[in-house]
Amino acid sequence: MVVVALPEEGPKISGGKPRYQIGDTVNLNCTSGSSNPPAQLDWFINGEKADSSFLRGPHTMFIGDEELQKTILGLQFRVSAKHFKDGDMKLKCLASISTIYWKTNEESVKGDKPLIKVMSSQDTSLPNKSRADRVQGKKKKKFFFLFLSKSTPFIFHCQMFYYYYHHRHFPRVPEP
Numbered sequence: 001m002v003v004v005a006l007p008e009e010g011p012k013i014s015g016g017k018p019r020y021q022i023g024d025t026v027n028l029n030c031t032s033g034s035s036n037p038p039a040q041l042d043w044f045i046n047g048e049k050a051d052s053s054f055l056r057g058p059h060t061m062f063i064g065d066e067e068l069q070k071t072i073l074g075l076q077f078r079v080s081a082k083h084f085k086d087g088d089m090k091l092k093c094l095a096s097i098s099t100i101y102w103k104t105n106e107e108s109v110k111g112d113k114p115l116i117k118v119m120s121s122q123d124t125s126l127p128n129k130s131r132a133d134r135v136q137g138k139k140k141k142k143f144f145f146l147f148l149s150k151s152t153p154f155i156f157h158c159q160m161f162y163y164y165y166h167h168r169h170f171p172r173v174p175e176p
Helices: 154-168
Strands: 012-014 025-031 040-045 055-063 068-078 088-097 101-111 118-120 132-136 143-147
Touching (some): 068 088
Antiparallel strands (some): 012 025, 040 088, 055 068, 132 143
């Protein structure tokens, strides 16, 4: 007969920041609850298993006199654009013991977004290797270019267009 002592709590993630930029280094630890046998830990980035070169450990340590063990698995990597999905990066740690115990903890962190470049048609020509969408307002003589990039969500562009269009082309009406 095999006796298993399951963790009383799920895995804990430590060391994270609320925001990351491309080029930053993520350096996190996932620590399992005390158990016997020790929990197996796995890291996932946006639902995909983390590359083994990003992992540090695992390290197992005994806790107390009851022969319980904690496992720590580090995750360390340099952030690139591929790590963001719709401006977010989801980092999940899974703790498991055989087929009888599965618990996860997930952190969702935001990416710092670059500013949108808005240029009127009179400023200059388009830079090479850029894709621009022409957007026309009510006055068909004026238009501006909105530069779209993979790292900037489409909805953010729509919000900027709305703001630009409504604050630039229409005078403000004072509130009573």
